[in-house]
Amino acid sequence: MSLSSKPAAPSKASAVNELGYRTFDLGEFHFERDEYFAHLSWPTGTHVMSVDAFLRALQRDLAWNFFYGIVNFDGVFGTLNHYGTVDIFAGRYNDAYRKAELDHLENIETEAIREVFAAMLDDWTNAGFDPFASPSETGTAFGVKNGSNTEAVTRRRVVAKRMVGLPGDEAIRTDADGYPVNRQFADVDQGEPEIHAEKGYEERVGAFSLAAYLSRSPVTWNPSVVSVCRDSLMCPTTEEYILPIIHGNDRAEWFVVLSDEIIWDIEDRDSGTKRAKVTMKAGDVSAMPADIRHQGYAPKRSMLLVWENASSELPELIAAGKISPLPVEF
Ligand code: PHB
Numbered sequence: 001m002s003l004s005s006k007p008a009a010p011s012k013a014s015a016v017n018e019l020g021y022r023t024f025d026l027g028e029f030h031f032e033r034d035e036y037f038a039h040l041s042w043p044t045g046t047h048v049m050s051v052d053a054f055l056r057a058l059q060r061d062l063a064w065n066f067f068y069g070i071v072n073f074d075g076v077f078g079t080l081n082h083y084g085t086v087d088i089f090a091g092r093y094n095d096a097y098r099k100a101e102l103d104h105l106e107n108i109e110t111e112a113i114r115e116v117f118a119a120m121l122d123d124w125t126n127a128g129f130d131p132f133a134s135p136s137e138t139g140t141a142f143g144v145k146n147g148s149n150t151e152a153v154t155r156r157r158v159v160a161k162r163m164v165g166l167p168g169d170e171a172i173r174t175d176a177d178g179y180p181v182n183r184q185f186a187d188v189d190q191g192e193p194e195i196h197a198e199k200g201y202e203e204r205v206g207a208f209s210l211a212a213y214l215s216r217s218p219v220t221w222n223p224s225v226v227s228v229c230r231d232s233l234m235c236p237t238t239e240e241y242i243l244p245i246i247h248g249n250d251r252a253e254w255f256v257v258l259s260d261e262i263i264w265d266i267e268d269r270d271s272g273t274k275r276a277k278v279t280m281k282a283g284d285v286s287a288m289p290a291d292i293r294h295q296g297y298a299p300k301r302s303m304l305l306v307w308e309n310a311s312s313e314l315p316e317l318i319a320a321g322k323i324s325p326l327p328v329e330f
């Protein structure tokens with residue numbers, strides 16, 4: 001049966017297919033899954049993705065509240081955040097689709113897309129599959145409908161208000177909290193710094209071992225915001241296998257590889273044309289401009305510090321040409 005021959009069915013949101021999976025509609029986009037694939041269709045085309053990759057991307061898009069700028073699930077399908085509404089698109093940032101006029105885009109209230117994406121992620125994720133985990137640390141996404149993993153897919157990323165460990169913020173991760181040291185970080189020193197605050201400053205001075213904190217992260221490609229100073233967000237994360245999205249940022253961002261190695265594929269943000277390949281080793285720093293998109297590959301679990309500027313004025317200033325998309329000019 002060909003999906004493209006099916007008419008769009010806006011009221012089919014709760015239909016269940018013969019494999020036990022619900023089908024979903026969002027505007028004129030239609031979503032189905034089978035044992036191996038997510039099938040997408042829209043008035044001018046169809047698309048297929050391996051369902052494990054689709055669920056890993058869907059998980060990030062939701063948990064990050066549609067993130068900064070563009071979240072490409074792959075070279076065809078994705079979302080663009082307008083911070084209140086979200087564009088959902090197919091082929092919009094793909095030269096060949098644009099030239100053939102097969103691209104499609106719909107602007108949807110954030111709340112409405114969140115509801116459908118959350119229901120789809122929950123229904124399509126089987127028991128034993130955790131879209132946040134590295135492939136070596138989780139079960140299979142494939143097969144006919146088999147239970148669910150709601151606890152895993154409703155995880156939110158850790159967001160500190162000041163700095164991790166200061167009063168009112170997330171506690172340091174420990175064995176007792178259910179955060180064992182990851183198998184690939186067994187050699188990371190678990191010692192914590194001593195703090196000697198002046199009297200009266202005990203609530204305002206803090207320190208923690210970032211390496212020990214990250215060594216206990218149970219997830220991959222999911223930045224925690226560990227410190228906030230005005231618009232400056234320090235977002236370290238542990239990476240293994242492939243960043244499940246191709247991120248087209250609406251501002252510059254900085255990467256500091258703290259351990260091991262990450263290979264970045266860099267493409268033009270709007271057309272997808274290949275621009276660069278950057279191999280970063282421990283200690284390397286790079287800055288990603290606002291006119292590219294990037295996807296990372298981590299052969300072994302790696303600690304990465306992502307530094308974001310959260311100012312809500314940046315996308316407009318860059319789009320209007322008032323500030324450069326380049327973070328630095330040499
Ligand atoms: C990014 O798109 O910049 C990004 C997202 C998640 C990560 C690392 C980098 O874990």
Ligand code: FE
Binds near residue numbers: 247248249294
């Ligand atoms: Fe990014």
